[in-house]
Amino acid sequence: MDSFWLVTMAILAGAVRGGTPFLFVSLGECLTEKSGKINLGQEGSLLAGAMTAYAVSYHSGSPWYGVLAAMGVGMLLGLLFAWLSQLPRTNDIAVGIALMLFGSGIAFFFGKPYIQPSAPLLPGIPLGAWSDSTQIQAALRICPLFFLGLLTAYFLAWFLRSTRWGLQIRAAGDQPSAARALGISLKAVRTWAAMAGSGLAAVGGSYLSLYYPGAWTEAISGGQGLMAVALVIFARWDPKMCLVASLLFGGAQSVGPALQAAGIQTGYYLWNASPYVLTLIVMVITCSTKKSLAGAPGALATGE
Amino acid sequence: MTLIPPENLERFTQAPASLDLYRITKKFGDFTAADEISLTVPPGTVHALLGENGAGKSTLVKCVMGFHPATSGEIMVGGHVREIQHPSDARKYGIGMVYQHFTLVPSMTVTENLVLSRPDVPAAVNWKRETARLEEFMATEAPFKVPLHKRASELAAGEKQKTEILKQLYLKSRILILDEPTSVLTPAEATEVLALLRQMTVAGRLSIIIITHKFREVFSFADDVTVLRRGKLAGQGKVKDLDRDSLAAMMMGGTSSAKPVPSAPRATTSTSSRRTALRVKQLSVLGDNGLTAVKDVSFELAEGEVLGIAGVAGNGQRELMEVLGGQRPAATGSLEAHGQPYHGTRRDILAHQFHTLPEEPLRNACAPMLSMAENIALRTFDQPPQARWKWLLNFRAIRKSALPLIEAYSIKTRGPDTPIRDLSGGNVQRAILARELSTLPLKILVVSEPCFGLDFAATDFVHQKITEARDRGVAVLVVSSDLDELLKITDRLLVMSGGQITYETPTATADLAVIGTHMAGHG
Numbered sequence: 001m002d003s004f005w006l007v008t009m010a011i012l013a014g015a016v017r018g019g020t021p022f023l024f025v026s027l028g029e030c031l032t033e034k035s036g037k038i039n040l041g042q043e044g045s046l047l048a049g050a051m052t053a054y055a056v057s058y059h060s061g062s063p064w065y066g067v068l069a070a071m072g073v074g075m076l077l078g079l080l081f082a083w084l085s086q087l088p089r090t091n092d093i094a095v096g097i098a099l100m101l102f103g104s105g106i107a108f109f110f111g112k113p114y115i116q117p118s119a120p121l122l123p124g125i126p127l128g129a130w131s132d133s134t135q136i137q138a139a140l141r142i143c144p145l146f147f148l149g150l151l152t153a154y155f156l157a158w159f160l161r162s163t164r165w166g167l168q169i170r171a172a173g174d175q176p177s178a179a180r181a182l183g184i185s186l187k188a189v190r191t192w193a194a195m196a197g198s199g200l201a202a203v204g205g206s207y208l209s210l211y212y213p214g215a216w217t218e219a220i221s222g223g224q225g226l227m228a229v230a231l232v233i234f235a236r237w238d239p240k241m242c243l244v245a246s247l248l249f250g251g252a253q254s255v256g257p258a259l260q261a262a263g264i265q266t267g268y269y270l271w272n273a274s275p276y277v278l279t280l281i282v283m284v285i286t287c288s289t290k291k292s293l294a295g296a297p298g299a300l301a302t303g304e
Numbered sequence: 305m306t307l308i309p310p311e312n313l314e315r316f317t318q319a320p321a322s323l324d325l326y327r328i329t330k331k332f333g334d335f336t337a338a339d340e341i342s343l344t345v346p347p348g349t350v351h352a353l354l355g356e357n358g359a360g361k362s363t364l365v366k367c368v369m370g371f372h373p374a375t376s377g378e379i380m381v382g383g384h385v386r387e388i389q390h391p392s393d394a395r396k397y398g399i400g401m402v403y404q405h406f407t408l409v410p411s412m413t414v415t416e417n418l419v420l421s422r423p424d425v426p427a428a429v430n431w432k433r434e435t436a437r438l439e440e441f442m443a444t445e446a447p448f449k450v451p452l453h454k455r456a457s458e459l460a461a462g463e464k465q466k467t468e469i470l471k472q473l474y475l476k477s478r479i480l481i482l483d484e485p486t487s488v489l490t491p492a493e494a495t496e497v498l499a500l501l502r503q504m505t506v507a508g509r510l511s512i513i514i515i516t517h518k519f520r521e522v523f524s525f526a527d528d529v530t531v532l533r534r535g536k537l538a539g540q541g542k543v544k545d546l547d548r549d550s551l552a553a554m555m556m557g558g559t560s561s562a563k564p565v566p567s568a569p570r571a572t573t574s575t576s577s578r579r580t581a582l583r584v585k586q587l588s589v590l591g592d593n594g595l596t597a598v599k600d601v602s603f604e605l606a607e608g609e610v611l612g613i614a615g616v617a618g619n620g621q622r623e624l625m626e627v628l629g630g631q632r633p634a635a636t637g638s639l640e641a642h643g644q645p646y647h648g649t650r651r652d653i654l655a656h657q658f659h660t661l662p663e664e665p666l667r668n669a670c671a672p673m674l675s676m677a678e679n680i681a682l683r684t685f686d687q688p689p690q691a692r693w694k695w696l697l698n699f700r701a702i703r704k705s706a707l708p709l710i711e712a713y714s715i716k717t718r719g720p721d722t723p724i725r726d727l728s729g730g731n732v733q734r735a736i737l738a739r740e741l742s743t744l745p746l747k748i749l750v751v752s753e754p755c756f757g758l759d760f761a762a763t764d765f766v767h768q769k770i771t772e773a774r775d776r777g778v779a780v781l782v783v784s785s786d787l788d789e790l791l792k793i794t795d796r797l798l799v800m801s802g803g804q805i806t807y808e809t810p811t812a813t814a815d816l817a818v819i820g821t822h823m824a825g826h827g
């Protein structure tokens with residue numbers, strides 16, 4: 001019984017801990033896709049963000065400067081994506097993949113000197129201080145960035161529903177000809193959406209290097225930026241569902257380590273594959289030739 | 305039909321200004337799409353703009369809307385020359401347009417769409433207040449009702465068009481430009497919408513420019529008419545001084561090529577003696593939303609027969625078409641072509657020479673960015689002479705084989721290299737028809753809304769081609785919401801309603817009233 005609770009606790013804590021980067025990347029991707037563009041380069045923004053945050057934190061001594069710098073770099077990559085993908089005769093997917101490679105390339109290139117030194121990390125808020133169980137204390141130590149992500153999810157939902165810019169983004173993504181007839185500049189709208197989206201992904205990256213796992217390595221992302229794209233489909237382009245889906249994926253990621261911590265060794269590597277399996281299952285369930293996806297922006301990656 | 309209560313008309317306190325176009329010219333490169341066109345719309349009148357496909361009607365009104373500024377010429381609103389460089393300029397002067405294609409955002413509700421269309425969308429929208437305001441607008445000013453809370457994608461075509469018009473009234477546009485507003489409506493819906501608009505112009509609250517291909521609408525609805533031909537003014541006048549023939553002569557420039565279709569030799573050979581080309585057996589199909597869109601439909605199509613499927617758009621015709629075209633799987637039931645199972649693969653298509661022509665060809669049957677010649681070659685590009693060794697394309701041959709078709713189907717374009725999406729609506733339809741009908745060994749042809757947006761000469765031309773194909777022994781299925789068209793060209797009629805075939809009749813003895821009740825689902 002005790003080990004059951006331990007495992008459950010560890011998975012819940014892992015959902016929050018491992019779900020936070022998913023949350024930022026998927027919110028960013030959700031915003032970008034709502035404007036009609038698919039940015040696969042989010043993986044590159046994530047890595048570039050992780051590296052930048054770590055380096056800036058190391059040099060400035062403040063992890064929060066690191067987060068801000070990551071956001072800036074992410075927005076620059078978003079700008080690059082928006083510019084390239086809106087040139088004539090280019091394609092979102094190809095540009096996205098190119099930027100994924102570019103983003104990770106610059107992260108690896110400039111990140112080499114930062115693999116060894118240790119930078120100041122983001123603090124955790126000790127919400128479990130009341131308990132004297134170290135496990136509960138560890139589980140309830142939550143990064144402030146998670147709460148920021150939580151707020152962002154609700155803010156984004158409201159933003160898309162009830163602001164001028166939100167409506168314009170949805171119009172641009174769903175029916176570009178209608179947006180054009182309304183005098184909305186597709187270029188401007190999509191550029192801003194891609195920049196903000198990529199900036200959010202980079203903040204997700206800063207969480208990786210500055211909180212959990214809390215170091216800069218080249219293998220830090222494990223494809224989370226790409227999985228987040230699948231996650232947006234799963235969440236039906238709804239920011240609040242992105243939150244749910246991120247926690248689910250984060251939880252799936254922590255099943256393996258949690259079982260191992262409780263002394264269950266069987267199938268450790270198999271459990272570690274669960275987020276990827278989940279991605280596949282999501283894809284299979286949601287992709288049907290018979291039904292078009294409810295909630296999908298009509299002009300997503302159509303090149304229009 | 306609902307009349308607008310007079311107190312609602314009083315609400316439109318601002319009468320429309322007069323609109324004058326003076327020698328408007330619009331060039332695309334060195335191609336002149338509109339050449340020194342002048343016209344006047346006095347306040348409270350309806351001005352019809354007529355002309356064959358590609359005549360420059362849409363081009364002209366888009367200049368007025370600032371969608372693309374005119375190359376030269378002047379636009380006067382209320383007697384003052386106005387610079388209109390951008391749609392927002394047009395809006396400032398109270399000019400609004402309902403485009404040939406819907407401009408509603410499908411995933412948004414009517415309320416969201418209306419609010420979004422405002423020039424001054426608040427930074428943060430208070431939905432409660434906006435909804436209250438819109439309900440007030442609907443209760444007092446709006447000449448017709450639309451459900452505010454529904455998503456635009458859930459609206460029927462008629463409701464969408466009404467929403468588009470309401471949007472303009474909500475924006476306080478007093479000069480309305482309508483580009484083929486009734487082509488998406490059933491005849492009853494069209495009459496209703498036009499009558500309501502007419503009422504508002506008679507009350508002096510609205511001026512209208514309407515682009516149309518339908519003479520009936522010109523005569524029952526417009527005060528003045530302007531006819532364009534190949535970008536030039538071909539005639540102008542008061543509707544009451546004109547009749548059908550003089551209008552047709554203006555449109556065709558005297559050299560009228562519109563011949564009536566030779567009446568079909570109906571019932572000369574009984575259909576039963578001919579071979580069955582296509583058999584649809586107890587077909588059920590799911591729609592996009594996962595619900596049954598086509599229910600247990602069975603019919604047979606014989607060689608040398610034109611079978612029509614009538615019905616109001618949205619009763620399962622599109623899904624049925626997609627199954628026939630191999631674009632959507634059937635839930636249950638089966639298809640047989642010439643007695644063999646048919647699955648819509650490229651091999652089946654070739655073996656049975658089974659061609660389909662879906663509705664909205666620019667979206668469903670074209671590669672919009674490719675040139676017109678390439679689009680015409682889509683069926684043949686992998687055969688010699690257009691391809692060597694089945695993979696090396698010979699673009700010269702592709703262009704060359706397009707030229708006679710451009711000629712034969714009188715497609716108006718700047719040349720075979722124009723991207724097909726730059727063609728006018730009617731010319732896209734012609735290009736696709738050229739592709740599908742010119743393949744010689746054609747045996748089964750399934751077409752949907754073949755004359756959507758075509759002018760009357762082109763309509764006759766298409767009807768003639770279909771009749772010719774039938775006389776060659778081709779089995780033809782025509783799905784159309786235009787009953788007049790079906791009565792003119794088919795041998796046998798089915799009525800589709802709620803996803804089912806509810807009525808069948810030989811066209812020669814068809815009773816319009818009976819068909820109408822079945823179309824309306826009261827059979």
Ligand SMILES: Nc1ncnc2c1ncn2[C@@H]1O[C@H](COP(=O)(O)OP(=O)(O)OP(=O)(O)O)[C@@H](O)[C@H]1O
Nearest residue numbers: 332337357358359360361362363726727728729730
């Ligand atoms: N953006 C563009 N670039 C180049 N050519 C264009 C463009 N828009 C229209 N044209 C050309 O201008 C001509 C007039 O087109 P327009 O759309 O005004 O015709 P229309 O009278 O509205 O015809 P329809 O009844 O078929 O809609 C056509 O030959 C078309 O190919």
Ligand SMILES: [Mg+2]
Nearest residue numbers: 362404728729
């Ligand atoms: Mg037009």
